[in-house]
Amino acid sequence: MEAALAEARCAAVSLVLDFSYGASSISGFRIFEDRGRRGCWRQMKRLCSESSQATHFLEMAGATLIGRRLAGEQRVFDAVQRVRELLAAAPPPRTSSPVVEAGLLAVELVLDPLASEEARLGLHVWPGSSPTQAYRKMMKLCHPDKLPNCAKAASAAIELSNLSEAVQAERDDFRGAPLTLAETRLIEAVRRAERSTPPAQAR
Numbered sequence: 001m002e003a004a005l006a007e008a009r010c011a012a013v014s015l016v017l018d019f020s021y022g023a024s025s026i027s028g029f030r031i032f033e034d035r036g037r038r039g040c041w042r043q044m045k046r047l048c049s050e051s052s053q054a055t056h057f058l059e060m061a062g063a064t065l066i067g068r069r070l071a072g073e074q075r076v077f078d079a080v081q082r083v084r085e086l087l088a089a090a091p092p093p094r095t096s097s098p099v100v101e102a103g104l105l106a107v108e109l110v111l112d113p114l115a116s117e118e119a120r121l122g123l124h125v126w127p128g129s130s131p132t133q134a135y136r137k138m139m140k141l142c143h144p145d146k147l148p149n150c151a152k153a154a155s156a157a158i159e160l161s162n163l164s165e166a167v168q169a170e171r172d173d174f175r176g177a178p179l180t181l182a183e184t185r186l187i188e189a190v191r192r193a194e195r196s197t198p199p200a201q202a203r
Contacts, residue, residue: 012047016054023061037065083114092185098196102189103150106141109182110156110163121163124183125190135164141190 016026024030028040035043041062048054069077093104110120118124122134129137139160140146147153179187 009047009050012044013051013054016044016048016051016057023065026058027061027065041065080114087112087114088181092189098189098193100147102186102193103141103143103147103153105182105186105189106138107147107150107152107156109180109186110138110142110159111152112180112182115180115182117163117167119180119183121160121167122186123167124179125187131164131167135160 012028015021018026026044027037028044029037032040032043041058045055045058048058093101093108095101095104106122109115109122109125112120121131122138123129123131126134126137139157142150142153142156142160144150144153144157
C-alpha cells in the first residue's frame with residue numbers, strides 16, 4: 001500500500017511539473033471521475049503536498065480554473081441561467097393519456113439544449129440501466145409512431161440514436177450532478193404511465 005501510494009505521489013508530481021500538460025490535466029479533471037473540479041484539484045494538491053514546486057503550480061492552476069468567472073464567462077453563465085429559467089417556467093405537457101404525456105416529456109428531455117448526453121439518454125431516469133437499455137426505454141416512449149401529433153418526435157428519435165452512439169463510445173457521467181427538472185418530470189410521468197398500464201401491456 002505504502003509503495004503504491006508513493007508511486008502515485010511521484011506520478012502526480014511528475015505530471016504537474018511536465019510543462020507539456022495544461023492546467024486542466026494537472027488539476028486531475030480526467031483522473032478522479034467521482035468528484036467535481038474543485039475536488040479533483042484538492043486531491044492533486046494532497047498527492048503533491050511534499051513538493052513545494054508542484055504545489056505552487058497547482059495553486060496557479062487553481063486560480064485560473066476555479067477562480068471567479070471572467071467577463072466573457074459571466075455573460076455565457078448569465079445567458080445559460082436565463083435559458084434554464086425559461087425551461088423551468090414552461091408548463092409540462094398535459095394529455096388525457098399518461099403514456100402520451102410521458103412520451104412528450106421524453107421528447108423534451110432528449111431535445112433539452114443544456115442537459116448532458118447521459119441525462120438526455122435517460123440514464124438518470126433509469127439509473128440501473130446500461131446505455132443500450134436506457135436508449136430502448138427512451139425510444140419506446142418518444143418514437144414518432146407513438147406520438148403522431150408531436151412534430152418534434154422524429155427529431156428526438158434521430159437525436160437519441162446519436163446520443164446512444166456517443167455515450168457508448170465514451171461515457172462522461174458526473175455522479176454528483178442533481179436531476180434536472182426535465183428528468184424529474186419524466187420520472188414522475190413514467191411512474192404515472194406504469195400505474196395506468198395493465199400488467200399484460202406493461203411487459
